[in-house]
Amino acid sequence: MTSTHLAATVLDSLALLAADRATGALSSERGTFFLSAGGVTHVDSPLSPDLGVLLTGSGVVDALGWHEALEEAGADRRVGRQLVDSGRLAAGALELCHLGALFDAAYFALGAVGRPPRFRPGAAHWLGAVRSVAVDTVVRESRRRRDRLQLIWPEPDLDSAPLVRVPDAATGALPVRRRRILAQVDGVRTAAEIAATLACRTYPTLVELRRLAADGLVTATSRATGPAPAGLPPQAAPQQEPDTALLRRLRDALEAL
Structure with missing residues (x-):
């Protein structure tokens, strides 16, 4: 093809x-x-x-x-x-x-x-x-x-734009991973750059960044690096491949890292 x-x-x-x-x-x-x-x-x-x-x-x-x-x-x-x-x-x-x-x-x-x-x-x-x-x-x-x-935070521009901390926002007691990620938010780095700096996978980093946004601690700047991931159309009754159960277990293990 x-x-x-x-x-x-x-x-x-x-x-x-x-x-x-x-x-x-x-x-x-x-x-x-x-x-x-x-x-x-x-x-x-x-x-x-x-x-x-x-x-x-x-x-x-x-x-x-x-x-x-x-x-x-x-x-x-x-x-x-x-x-x-x-x-x-x-x-x-x-x-x-x-x-x-x-x-x-x-x-x-x-x-x-x-x-x-x-x-x-x-x-x-x-x-x-x-x-x-x-x-x-x-x-x-x-x-x-x-x-x-x-569900965590509905603004997808956090996935691709440089991120900045909200001024004077009280951080309170944050989990260790979230605190480490927040420390890398400098108005220049994107989520991918933060993940690379910390040698972390992108998706768990995005989860924590959206939680930080939902808590009013982080927002996206106007200088985006590109469009956010486009919405995927609904999929009706997907058939399960033979390895789906294994992939689900692997996915759960990855998210626990």
Whole structure:
């Protein structure tokens, strides 16, 4: 399938690619979906820290070991396998971190509203195969995240705009994670930049930032970095893939981190 056969939106294009069991990379201005036989194997987005930032920033993998894995296996697109085989990372930890980064980036990448997406047949991510996730599962998870964030605080510009503390607002007793995130709000950093600074995943960071906004402590500046993730249309009676239960358990574990 070439870009001339794609739909106008990322969401519709993903559905077509999944139906065709396509392999390659679907790119928009907000991210890139990598697919293999119609399943999503990885997602990159400039609005979400990548796996390397999360692993090295948190100390799960030291920076030297990460760069060595990139040099030794990046060209062969098997960096994930190299991390496991070299003993730098357990296979279960890689899968957990990979899924977290995938779903975080997909939340933003699905919201692309600019130029039509482009598809590069056969393109693969340098990380290599870790786990493939059905397109419907990725879309449902992004919808669930959007809905939860809307319940906490209904202003989506917090997801992409530089954030500022509300002057003279009393912070009171905040949970440790929320206090650490609030300390990074400086009128310049976006949610993604705060997450990268703290080596935290984007979605839990967004949850805490929206809670801070609901408490009257944080607001978005007018200098947004781009449109907020677009609303996903309702989905009627989705069918459950065989791995849905496993993904739900992984999701719960990721949100508990």
